[in-house]
Amino acid sequence: MFGLGxxxxxxxxxxxxxxxxAPFILNPFPADSAMAQFNAGYPDLMQRFAIYxxxxxxxNILFGLTGYLSFGHAAFLxxxxxxxxxxxKLLSMNVxxxxxxxxxxxxxxxxxxxxxxxxxxxxxxxxLTLAFAQMSFNLAYSVxxxxxxxxxxxxxxxxxxxxxxxxxxxxxxNLFGLEMRSTYTLHIGSWNFDFAVGYYLCALIMLxxxxxxxxxxxxxFGMMLRAVKSNQTRMNYTGLxxxxxxxxxxxxxxxxxxxxxxxxxxxxxxAGAERMQWTASGEVVLMTILGGAGTLIGPVLGSGxxxxxxxxxxxxxxxxxxxxxxxxxxxxxxxxxxxxxPFVGSGWHLTLGMLFMLIVIFLPGGLVQGGQKIMHLFxxxxxxxxxxxxxxxxxxxx
Amino acid sequence: xxxxxxxILNGLDKGSAYALIALGLTLIFGTLGVVNFAHGALFMIGxxxxxxxxxxxxxxxxxxxxxxxxxxxxPLKVKTPYVESIFGADLGASIIDWAVPLAIxxxxxxxxxxxxxxxxxxxxxxxxxxxxxxxLVTFGLAIVLQEIVKHYFGANPIPTPAPxxxxxxxxxxVLLGFDANAIIYPYWRLVYFGFAAVVISAVFAFLxxxxxxxxxxxxxxxxxxxxxxGININKRFTIxxxxxxxxxxxxxxxxxxxxxxxxxMGMDFLVLSFVVVVVGGMGSLPGAVAxxxxxxxxxxxxxxxxxxxxxxxxxxxxxxVVAIIILLVRPRGLMGKAGMMED
Numbered sequence: 205m206f207g208l209g210x211x212x213x214x215x216x217x218x219x220x221x222x223x224x225x226a227p228f229i230l231n232p233f234p235a236d237s238a239m240a241q242f243n244a245g246y247p248d249l250m251q252r253f254a255i256y257x258x259x260x261x262x263x264n265i266l267f268g269l270t271g272y273l274s275f276g277h278a279a280f281l282x283x284x285x286x287x288x289x290x291x292x293k294l295l296s297m298n299v300x301x302x303x304x305x306x307x308x309x310x311x312x313x314x315x316x317x318x319x320x321x322x323x324x325x326x327x328x329x330x331x332l333t334l335a336f337a338q339m340s341f342n343l344a345y346s347v348x349x350x351x352x353x354x355x356x357x358x359x360x361x362x363x364x365x366x367x368x369x370x371x372x373x374x375x376x377x378n379l380f381g382l383e384m385r386s387t388y389t390l391h392i393g394s395w396n397f398d399f400a401v402g403y404y405l406c407a408l409i410m411l412x413x414x415x416x417x418x419x420x421x422x423x424x425f426g427m428m429l430r431a432v433k434s435n436q437t438r439m440n441y442t443g444l445x446x447x448x449x450x451x452x453x454x455x456x457x458x459x460x461x462x463x464x465x466x467x468x469x470x471x472x473x474x475a476g477a478e479r480m481q482w483t484a485s486g487e488v489v490l491m492t493i494l495g496g497a498g499t500l501i502g503p504v505l506g507s508g509x510x511x512x513x514x515x516x517x518x519x520x521x522x523x524x525x526x527x528x529x530x531x532x533x534x535x536x537x538x539x540x541x542x543x544x545x546p547f548v549g550s551g552w553h554l555t556l557g558m559l560f561m562l563i564v565i566f567l568p569g570g571l572v573q574g575g576q577k578i579m580h581l582f583x584x585x586x587x588x589x590x591x592x593x594x595x596x597x598x599x600x601x602x
Numbered sequence: 603x604x605x606x607x608x609x610i611l612n613g614l615d616k617g618s619a620y621a622l623i624a625l626g627l628t629l630i631f632g633t634l635g636v637v638n639f640a641h642g643a644l645f646m647i648g649x650x651x652x653x654x655x656x657x658x659x660x661x662x663x664x665x666x667x668x669x670x671x672x673x674x675x676x677p678l679k680v681k682t683p684y685v686e687s688i689f690g691a692d693l694g695a696s697i698i699d700w701a702v703p704l705a706i707x708x709x710x711x712x713x714x715x716x717x718x719x720x721x722x723x724x725x726x727x728x729x730x731x732x733x734x735x736x737x738l739v740t741f742g743l744a745i746v747l748q749e750i751v752k753h754y755f756g757a758n759p760i761p762t763p764a765p766x767x768x769x770x771x772x773x774x775x776v777l778l779g780f781d782a783n784a785i786i787y788p789y790w791r792l793v794y795f796g797f798a799a800v801v802i803s804a805v806f807a808f809l810x811x812x813x814x815x816x817x818x819x820x821x822x823x824x825x826x827x828x829x830x831x832g833i834n835i836n837k838r839f840t841i842x843x844x845x846x847x848x849x850x851x852x853x854x855x856x857x858x859x860x861x862x863x864x865x866x867m868g869m870d871f872l873v874l875s876f877v878v879v880v881v882g883g884m885g886s887l888p889g890a891v892a893x894x895x896x897x898x899x900x901x902x903x904x905x906x907x908x909x910x911x912x913x914x915x916x917x918x919x920x921x922x923v924v925a926i927i928i929l930l931v932r933p934r935g936l937m938g939k940a941g942m943m944e945d
Contacts, residue, residue: 273734324929327637327733327884331876332929335922338873347915482873486741493738546753554753557745564739565727 212418215501219414223407226250227397234394241519244512247387247400248471253508254406255467260491260503261410261417262460266453267489268498269421269429275330275485276317276337280310280458282344282480284465286351289358289475296368297360297377299384299405299470303463310462311455318454322447325436337482344477357476377470379405384471402471409467410504413460418500420456429453461488490560496570505571510556517555520548604775604784609902611774615791615860617898618798619645622853623875624882624890625802626846632822632885633839636725637733639740642872643747644847647716648854649863650751651709653760656701659685700765705855710848717847721840744868752865759862764790768859790859797856801849802891808845809887818842822885877925883938893936897921 208216222229231245244250263277284306291302321332344352352358360366377384384402391397420426428449431439436446469475478484487510495506522545529537547555567574623645630638662681670678686694697704724743728736763769768789775784809815821828821835828835854863861867874897882893903909905917916923928935 271732271734273737275737320926320930324933327737328880328929328933330734330737331880332926334873335877335925339919339922342918343915346918483869486745489738489741551749551753553745554749557742557749561724561739561742561746564735564742565724568731568735 206415208418209422212422212500216411216415216418219501219504220411223254223411224404226253226403226407227399231395231397235396236394241524242516244515245398247385247398247403249511249515250403251400251406251467251471252511254403254410255464255471256488256491256507256511257410257504258406258413258467259461259464259488260495260507261413262457262464263488264457264492264497264499264503265417265420265429265460266457267492268502269426269433270450270453271433272322272325272450272454273330273489274321274333274454274457275482275489276333276335277457277461277488278482278484279317279337279340279480280314280461281465281468281484282340282475282477283313284310284462285469285475285479286344286358286465287462288466288469289360289473292360292366292377292469292473293358293364294367296366296373297375297473298368299377299379299466302377302470303466306462306466306469307459308462310465311459314455314458314462315451318451318458322450322454334482334485337480337485341477341480341482344480352475352477355477357474359474377402377473406467406471409463413463414500414504421500425449425452490556492570493568494560494563494570496572499570499572502570502572509571514552514556517548517552518550522549604780605906607774607778608785608787609906610899611785611787611791613899613902614795614895615898616901617895618795619853619857619871619894620875620878620898621891621894622798622801623850623871624878624894625805625887626850626853627875627879628882628885628887628890629805629842629846629849631879632887633818633842634721634725634729636728637736637740638725639737639872640720640744640747641740641846641850642868642870642875643744644713644716644850644868645854645857645871646748646751646863646865646868648709648713648851649762649858649867650755650854651712651851652702652705652762652855652858653755653863655705655708656698656762659683659698659701659704661685663687702762702764702855702859705858706852709851709855713848713851714844716851717844718840720847721843725843744872748865748868755863755865757865759864761862762858764793764859768793794856794860798853801852805845805849806887814838814841874921877921879935881925881928881935883935886935886937886939889935889937897924900924 206213206216227245227250229245230250231243233239233243235243244253259277259281263274266277267273287306287309288299288302291305295301317333317336321329321336324332345354374381374383379401382401384405385400387398387400389396389398428439428444428446431444432446432450439446465475465479468479491506491510492503493506494509495504496502522541525541525544525548526537529540532540545551547558563570569576623641626644627638627641630636630641660683662683664679664681666677667680668677670680672678683694683698685697688694689697720743724739725736728739771786771788772792773782773785774787776782778785809819817828817833817835818838821833821838825835875894878893878897879890881897882889882891900920901917904920910917
């Protein structure tokens with residue numbers, strides 16, 4: 205079905221089920237219970253899952269397939285956001301033209317940056333993309349203020365032209381009148397499930413983009429990109445020029461980032477330069493690596509994981525910790541709280557950094573590899589190369 | 603003319619910081635072949651060494667002074683730093699005043715220890731991994747280090763003044779025969795430049811004139827052959843990592859009075875220092891130093907009003923523009939060796 209193999213179809217269906225039933229799956233605890241703070245089923249957060257999922261899927265097409273590590277992808281996200289907000293300012297609050305323009309603008313921007321950056325590879329490529337992203341960030345804050353509104357951030361004002369706005373058009377972001385923030389809340393017992401239009405738009409686009417990325421992974425084009433990663437020199441000797449392929453991958457992933465930026469602005473019509481800072485680029489790298497670079501489902505997992513724990517960890521404070529450890533004797537409780545508290549609340553970034561280091565050191569394949577390792581443990585017949593004899597043979601004498 | 607000289611001087615202090623950080627980065631890259639994204643964090647830790655030393659020296663005990671009263675009529679509480687009670691009031695006060703220069707001594711062992719721990723504990727395991735992995739793991743380490751500092755020192759910049767002697771400015775123009783007040787330059791920035799020059803010369807002298815330095819240079823050129831000669835090159839490279847960390851730390855210590863230390867200053871400098879390394883030539887020590895000063899001076903020229911009027915925003919992006927041009931036109935950098943990381 206859909207031109208996919210059995211395995212890929214299974215993954216697509218799993219992701220589709222997860223995405224479409226997310227309001228249920230992410231809301232396992234009743235609204236008034238103590239565990240309600242672990243619920244993630246509110247539209248604002250779910251939208252971010254989907255949007256950053258798109259961002260990471262796109263980044264994975266570049267980094268996972270070709271191995272080119274871009275440290276400037278946030279620039280495309282930022283450009284996409286700006287483009288979308290400009291469409292809101294000039295046309296109307298309909299999200300469709302905004303999203304289209306953000307993809308196009310980000311694609312053109314990626315074409316320009318990619319054309320220059322891809323003339324180098326390895327660490328030089330990382331530094332070039334980083335330099336371009338920092339340049340865009342600095343310019344957005346200074347000279348380009350008429351376009352970006354500087355530190356305030358670009359937003360929609362009442363005196364904007366908005367030429368397509370009719371007298372009774374909606375003044376919030378909408379898709380042909382369907383407002384993004386309109387939410388239907390289903391009450392079952394003490395559970396509240398929110399179904400937001402905005403989330404479902406993001407989720408459907410995410411699914412479409414995920415499907416597209418599977419097709420890219422399995423296409424001859426995807427094979428070319430893998431060839432770039434495994435041995436570019438050999439690829440050149442077979443008479444193939446790698447640059448058009450990597451440039452195409454770069455532009456595609458830039459368009460994914462622009463789409464994510466456009467969606468971010470569609471959910472909340474605001475764009476700021478801090479979205480382009482290089483720490484933001486670092487974040488998408490983290491998501492992809494954490495999930496598993498080069499795997500299909502990895503980026504989706506990684507972005508969901510990071511955004512979920514960012515949300516949960518930021519909410520926990522010392523009082524909550526004291527509640528948790530209250531079963532321990534007083535002294536022990538204080539010690540536990542003292543030990544854990546630097547990692548929660550505003551210390552989320554510390555946890556993130558440590559997690560990231562641990563993943564890179566011990567599990568370079570990310571969560572997907574971790575899952576596979578655990579599966580291997582439970583499987584009875586281990587594959588050949590796991591046997592001790594084979595392992596001994598494969599290690600050369602030092 | 604005087605405006606030109608002023609801009610060159612203005613560029614020197616930032617250029618010194620770039621040069622010192624880029625020198626450390628290049629030392630690490632040239633010896634160990636590792637791209638260290640945590641180097642900016644080392645610079646930041648150096649700055650916070652100065653902050654902590656001045657905090658330690660300012661530790662005080664409180665006594666009640668019966669001769670003075672506060673506005674409620676109670677005896678006034680007087681804070682006396684322990685240093686003053688140990689060394690006497692005058693010497694104690696001047697020790698506190700000189701906290702930043704003293705932090706140089708304080709920071710060297712700390713930075714070398716941090717460098718050793720980093721290299722032995724983490725980076726050693728990444729020699730054989732791809733550059734992307736090295737970038738990623740040191741990037742993670744940089745986040746961790748900066749969050750730890752944020753946890754203990756807070757997110758706000760901490761002003762750390764220079765000694766009183768160096769406050770105020772030098773009227774540099776008079777020395778060169780211009781009008782008074784034409785070229786005003788703060789003393790501390792002169793000190794910073796002088797200090798950077800001393801540190802840079804010391805590193806070069808160490809590499810050039812000692813046996814240890816000779817072995818290290820040989821190792822940079824051909825690691826395997828040096829190893830075959832029965833020299834434990836890894837141990838020496840570890841020491842070089844410690845020295846590189848100390849250089850970054852010293853740059854940070856002395857930079858504290860110029861720019862109040864905050865936890866993300868390392869990241870801000872890191873991106874620029876990488877650009878400096880690329881412009882100078884990956885693995886070339888003189889290149890890193892020259893490019894550091896060059897870009898510092900270019901940056902201050904670009905922030906002149908005349909030039910900003912000509913090309914708006916050029917001061918924000920000049921360094922990146924130069925780097926992009928260099929990478930495309932001469933990928934090995936100004937002084938890089940041919941064939942070294944030139945893909």
